[in-house]
Amino acid sequence: MSLERIESDLVNEVKLNPVEAKVFLHVTTKGRMDVSQIASDLGITPDVALDVAKKLVVLGGFIDMSETSFEAMHPRFTAVNMYRKMCAREHIEFKKNLIVDNIGVALERSYDHARTK
DSSP: OOHHHHHHHHHHHSOOOHHHHHHHHHHHHHOSEEHHHHHHHHTOOHHHHHHHHHHHHHHTSEEESSSSEEEEOOHHHHHHHHHHHHHHHHTOOOOOOHHHHHHHHHHHHHHHHHTOO
């Protein structure tokens, strides 16, 4: 599954906005990162990177390592966790979603590789 497809699935199924999806994918596939690096890599301002990373903490996708450094949790957990929180926000019954499950599966190898360099 391509990153573009995963990004689209994050937007459509988990209801992330496109910037949130890009930041989530970037940190998940590249590893722990400071907001200045996120901003530089993705062509966004550090303020936007910080706001998005903090929102991803609230949404269940990231953990904050310091005030400006963030790490993604394992994608098999985060994809479902973010989906569960979206269902609660949107008052939708939470049930198994194969598209969301496949996001975690598709990102697992990149996630592990970024953390075992």
